[in-house]
Amino acid sequence: MTSQHPSPDREPAGRQRTRRSPAPHERLRDAERTKARILDAAVEVFSAKGFDRARVADIAARAGVNQQLISYYFGSKRGLYREIGRRWRAYEAEAIPEGLEFAEQIKRGVRASVDPRFGGRLLAWDGLYDTGEDDEGDEETRERNAQLQREVRALRERQRAGELDDRFDPAALILIGLSAGNALAVYPHLARGLFGTDTISPELVEHYAEQLARVISSLPAAAPPRVPDSSE
Known part of the structure; x- marks a missing residue:
């Protein structure tokens, strides 16, 4: 004799499982985790090779993300480098x-x-x-x-x-x-x-x-x- 109740891992006949879209706060949390992973990878690559020799492709590979995400979140390699500086200054101000x-x-x-x-x-x-020729118009400088x-x-x-x-x-x-x-x-x-x-x-x-x-x-x-x- 079989139970009349559906198994917890099976859907009743005629009903299809629908995939729930992530809530806005979940998408934001995932984005922040991805950005943090990219920043951590960037610090490792920049520390090993310096800014000029570092490749965005290497940073993306180390972070385990698509290279286009770096452009999406940070705009460019320079933008990524500046974000590392901002993260340090935020930490410094608090700690x-x-x-x-x-x-x-x-x-x-x-x-x-x-x-x-x-x-x-x-x-x-x-x-x-450094060449001794800082660009005084540069916001970071x-x-x-x-x-x-x-x-x-x-x-x-x-x-x-x-x-x-x-x-x-x-x-x-x-x-x-x-x-x-x-x-x-x-x-x-x-x-x-x-x-x-x-x-x-x-x-x-x-x-x-x-x-x-x-x-x-x-x-x-x-x-x-x-x-x-x-x-x-």
Whole structure:
């Protein structure tokens, strides 16, 4: 005797299964996941080859998407590269706010430099390809320079508040911090020779970040000038 109820994996006779269209929020979520996958792949390819030698086809293959999707979402290879920069700046604003102590900013910068989502080596490639002829009309260049000048002003305020020695040029301190903070990403071969371990080792990242922070912290504000005693 057979049951009169349809099997849960069979449709009743005369009824066809209809495929449900994804809801708008589901399509948006899928699109964001695809864009994130493309960005992650792009960081890997750009970090390995630099902007000029990187091929969109290689990025698409690594992301497992159709190459046309990159044009659809980002417009061009340059647009994709700019989006990587925007993603970094959004992360930096949240994870490395200007209100942190300078040494703590440096530590967090070290950790971010080896994070595969951001590509610390991209700074090195940008520097190698730089011709000294920045296009002042380029929005990306203007935004970067404006941010750097904000950081100079913020560091100068720290010096006025007595956090750091005001005999140091704040622009020089920032460049020193950026260079040293990205050392594990830019000089992995030297770091392996020095520390005897891979530069993505969490233990090495934390050790190096702590050491660099100690160096920065050893630059206290200069002692105020001594006021002669009236009896002298």
